[in-house]
Amino acid sequence: MSTGWSITSMSAISLLQVVLVIVGGPLLLGFMRKVRCRMEGRVGPPVHQPLLDLRKMAGRERTRPEHASWVFPLAPVVLVATTLVVAAVAPLLATDPAFGWSADLFAVVFLLLLGSVSLALGALDTGTAFGGMGASRAMTIGALAEPALLVAILALSVPAHSSNLPTIIIRSLAHPAWLATPERVLALVAFVIVIVAESGRLPVDNPSTHLELTMIHEAMMLEYAGPDLALVKLAESMRLVVLFTLLADLFVPWGIATSPGPWHLAVALASTAGKLVVLGAALAVFEVTVAKLRLFRVPELLAGAFVLATLAVLSTLVVP
């Protein structure tokens, strides 16, 4: 789109984004855990503990339930691959990663949905009650989060006349006043609710519980071991980073590199890290202060997000 981007620099950005997401994901989780522990008056494990955990898991044996088919080992691979495709193509650090023209918001949503569906299928393939329970609950929440998410995307896309991610970000950089309009604020709230629900955080799901009656996401990965478990855990944290970065770039785009050069990229890297720290700390603080919602209260939360997103779309039409 903008000139001055060479193929090499664009590919370098994509590569950098992929590395950022792979390394940043576990670090973000570690950081959030640290914040939680500090607030609860504990010291907590070091920030890089999730990375150490991943290394430990990678060295363990892979197992497969005897009744499972090839879907079971394939599911973590698809889950990670979908997230990596998004990480490579979406404008996380710069507005022009390689193939940035193909980074469509709707396409990103459907890609992430493919990852969720494949994990749910992997869970059902184990043939256990836990797998089915987790898959059923995760897909119910996913199905109800989808409308809120797509309508919120619509609210962002209408003023930009495009659902192309770089286009939306470049437009909002050019018109900073546009970021404070009511539709932006409404869409922001809807987005945050959906992200919390989709990434299985409190108050929708508690990632640190293994209690049968309440777990959703954890129930789906019970049968995975060794590198497979590492992949599922990694994908979970990568998705959180991707969603957080997209959220930050869509609503507070300053800092993202709009032209090539190591200096711009360094700024982008630093600002992205800063935004992730702020968002991660905010979510961690929020998680300490709220209790988990009952499963059947979650639809009300998501319906609220849908209403906010619809209001956002309507206000794009009312507010010029």
Added chain:
Amino acid sequence: MTAALLVATALMGLAGTAAGAIAPVRFRIALSSALTIAACALGFVVGAEVLHSGHAAVVHTTTLMPLASFSLALDRFGALFVVITAVVGICAMIFRFGYDGQGLASRTASSILPLFVTSLLLVPAASNVTTFLFLWELMAITSLLLVLTDHARRSEVQVAGQWYAVMTQLGAAALILGLVLLATRSGSQSFAVIAVRSAHLPAWVRSTAFVLAVVGFGSKAGAVPLHVWLPRAHPEAPGPVSALMSAAMVNLGVYGIVRVGMGLLSGGPAWWWLLVMGLGALSAMFGSLHSATSKDLKRLLAYSTTDNVGLMLLGVGASGLFADTGHRALALLALVAALLHVVFHAVFKGSLFLSASSVHQAAGSTDLDQLGGLLRRMPVSGPIFLVGGLAIAALPPFCGFVSEWLLLQSMLHGLPSGDVAIAVAMPIGVGVLALTGGLTAFTFTKAIGIGLLGLPRTQDAERAGEVGRPMWIGAGLLAVLCLVFGVAPFLVIPSVVDAAGAVPGLHLAGALTRGWNVALPGVPGMLAPGLVAIGLVGFGGLVALGRHLVQQRPVRLTEAWGCGRELQTARMEYTATSFGEPLTRVFEDVLSPARDVDVSHLAESRYYTEAAVIHTTIDDAFERRVYRPADRMLVRWGAVARRVPNGSVHRYLAFGLVALIVVLVVLA
């Protein structure tokens, strides 16, 4: 040239009918199927040629039917539907070579099936009212007979047949009224003449004709509230028939609404199209909710057809609305999105219905709670169903993703047009699209996960094996198309744009494809399905390789963890009912499920339970609230009316006298 081929298509189909009727038993299926495949192949050639060249294939004869001419004129718009039917027909017929279930081998069925396919191929070519109604009724009656194939063995088939007969004939009645009204008012029964003169007709004639057409075609398309026959007829029909009905016949309902609304009447006021969009939104929501909570595979697929027809109608309605407000490029975009969804729906629903029939033949049931573990037992049919399910859930890199994306884009770009009706309709449309998208992902996770994965729940499922080669080839061809169209939609989009461009008054400035990608003219950014596929395969390969490198020890087969219990059995698995339970509870007000708990106690002490059985049934709300009361009311009226003619000659003479007086008074 194309005209001769069109005649050859019809004759080949009739030859198939004859072969089915008179060929000896040994060759009956082979001969009639082969001739039907030939008819479909000829139809494909005609359709492709017309789509390519833009020259209509015209056949006109006055000798075939008394008092009216038999007239066919296949334009680009109709040709698209002929091509779709031809492809589905070929695959269904290949499938039939190996399919031996549900009485499809009988003489009646073998002779009627080719006739059904032929009528499906010819309906989009009909170019006057008589020809159209003749072919339409031929299609309705042959499909009814095919639904009834297995009526002697199962009573459900008869009930399904009755529902289908009533709904299809009600629809036909509405159609006859609407089209005859148009023909008499414009003084000709030729579609071309009606299209020219309809602009001068009074508004009430146009609106009445359109509403009647929407009712008639809507009942064939399975749009809510006229859908009630669909979830009954599709599960009972033999496999290839339900595939043809769902992937080819239902399309013609959408065809008819576009042909009458945009062709014969050349567009109309906004409320027509808001009506169509409303029907579409209702069908999409209702269909997707019911398919998400169904536990019978074919019933689930039937409701999902209603859901997808709803999406097509949303696109058609949006297109009409845009055309009415003068946004011609947007109108074409929305119509292309709807037609593309017709094409892709035919492809994935065809493969899903055919592979569901394979499952039925292999495991003896389509009840998801009786299946399980079939992916390992059916190494080809299982993946075919998996591909179809991912495609219908609009997941990349399969085809449903592309048409839903275009549909979303047409609504997104229509929104800022400044028109109030559009401003209200489009966000609702996107919301409906998004909710059905999420529900469809839920539905097919359930269908695949409960039906194909995990442990087999019955002995029949345990013993199931792969079906014969023709069956998986027929279903597999369509599954391959799901992937091909999903990765390279540029293969089909230009043809669909041509077909939509045949509708008068719609224009698009520029192409919808740029290389391998889908792009909107004048809008930055595009959809790159090919790139997504490459990315998925590339990253997936890297991840799998990495996993292999860090841990080279072989995978150990273990017993699944179960909280300390000794042994894992299929009874501990989640069932389709339990999988759908959270959603049923969330939408309790809409679905109003009926729940029965039967608890039997031990004889020795009532404090101990011997067995507890829970039944959950989810009825169709329209069936319960509209059709059943209407049915009861008709029966009651019938009972009253039966008392009027009591056999007394005097009374009949009195009726005659009263009638005569009334006539004289009216005439005077």
